[in-house]
Amino acid sequence: MRSTGIKKLVLLGAGHAHVHVLAQLAQNRPADLDVTVVSPYPYQTYSGMTPGLVAGHYIAEDCQIPLEPLVKAAGAKWIQARCSGIDATEQRVRLSPSARSQTPDDILPPDIPYHLLSIDTGAVVDRDRLELDMPGASTHALIVRPIEVFATLWPSALELARSKPVSMAVIGAGAAGIELVFAAEQALRTQGISGARFTLITGGDGVAANYRPGVRRRVLRQLKRRSITVLRDTCVGIAPGMVKLGSGAELACDLPLLAIGTHAPPWLQDSGLTLSEAGHVLVNAFQQSPSHPNVFAAGDVSTREDHPHPKSGVYAVRAGPALATNLLAHHEGQALKPHRPPTHTLNLLSCGTGHAIVSYGLWHTEGAWAWRWKDRIDRAFVAKHMRSAA
Structure with a gap:
């Protein structure tokens, strides 16, 4: 220049x-x-x-x-x-x-x-690369990234859930996927939408793989408490009404939500x-x-x-x-x-409104107070x- x-x-x-x-x-x-x-x-x-x-x-x-x-x-x-x-x-x-x-x-x-x-x-999320790994995902899944687009599309997913009992699968069991499946379950429950089924597809590493064992146990207990099915399998493709799994099985799914690594x-x-x-x-x-x-x-x-x-x-x-x-x-x-x-960083995993799991280094705990703490931190940042x- x-x-x-x-x-x-x-x-x-x-x-x-x-x-x-x-x-x-x-x-x-x-x-x-x-x-x-x-x-x-x-x-x-x-x-x-x-x-x-x-x-x-x-x-x-x-x-x-x-x-x-x-x-x-x-x-x-x-x-x-x-x-x-x-x-x-x-x-x-x-x-x-x-x-x-x-x-x-x-x-x-x-x-x-x-x-x-x-x-x-x-x-x-590189959609061309995504299609190589999961054919059909860029067409049939609701992808969390970019968040700005996801936020505008989520209300349509809620409308579908209101029209009939749905099967929702969140693909990816890192922090984003964990928080998303808890939030989706709460959204439908608090709005009185019944009959929905929720599945968390973990991929190869299991739930909360980047967290310490104590945190993983806490997450699994909360998932069980909310009747969210954990499926230790990989997603290899998505078709209308179906998630194709690495094991060869097919999971009936009306709403696949993609929260994989970027x-x-x-x-x-x-x-x-x-x-x-x-x-x-x-x-x-x-x-x-x-x-x-x-x-x-x-x-x-x-x-x-x-x-x-x-x-x-x-x-x-x-x-x-x-x-x-x-x-x-x-x-x-x-x-x-x-x-x-x-x-070490402070990690606050939301389990829906009103409950969160908090961890810092070796220390971890959970409760309603942790969610209120997260809410204050997030609102203060904005x-x-x-x-x-x-």
Whole structure:
């Protein structure tokens, strides 16, 4: 790029870390830094509140952080678009229209240049890859990612459940799948919808495989208490009214909900950036690309080369302050500060409204108080970033 007095920072995505970056820029944005946010949605849906939305405890607006006030407070501009590619050599981000974009295609630029790029696009499900692993899933399943789309489709699933007794299967028994099946069961029960059957399909690793044995036992007890069937099998395909299993069996299913692990965005492959084996942006202790020092990344789109950790929203939230600090330091030509992800994180698994399982390191317990704690934390996160835009 030809050098000018103004440097261009592109924030690609509006994930948890970038929400903090925008809040920080609202407090301190250098006059010579031009900031552009690229995101397909006018808000960020906070993933921690999605189970409460499904259960009926929250409405959609409770879980959304509007993007426009944050962008305006930061003195930035927003382009409603998706990323279709990055050229790290030419320092350009390629754009494609968002499905809900209000910007006409002939006005949307094909790409935008940057001097400094930060990537926080969140978790994605690559539908082409999904079709290879589970033929029919992208057509017949309700997929949790992107959350913004899932939130708009969930009411239709409820309408189907009201019309007839349904069989619902949640595919994936990590934190997202566990919370989702509890929330769906509660939603139907509290609305007086009877006759539904719920199944949690675990895949190869069992229920809550990333948690300690004591937490897994607690989850299994809660599943049994709510008469949710646990099926230790893999999903290998989905057809109308049916989930095909790795064992060769077929499970009758009216509503398959997909909460499996996510993928790296396919548009990263030809970016020129150094990627992890799974295709995520590799970053160092400064959340910085080792191959391109003017590119930073945080959240599920990235992998720390020095400190790998699970793909979880809590790590993206924790990385936000360090990312903001290092983006401004890089712009000013100052030394960067390392960010060390926490060794242990507080995990709160919602078992529907009114009960949660909490764990931290070796310690774990559960109760109604734990759910109230989770509710306060989640509401406070959204409220904090609404206040920062005021």
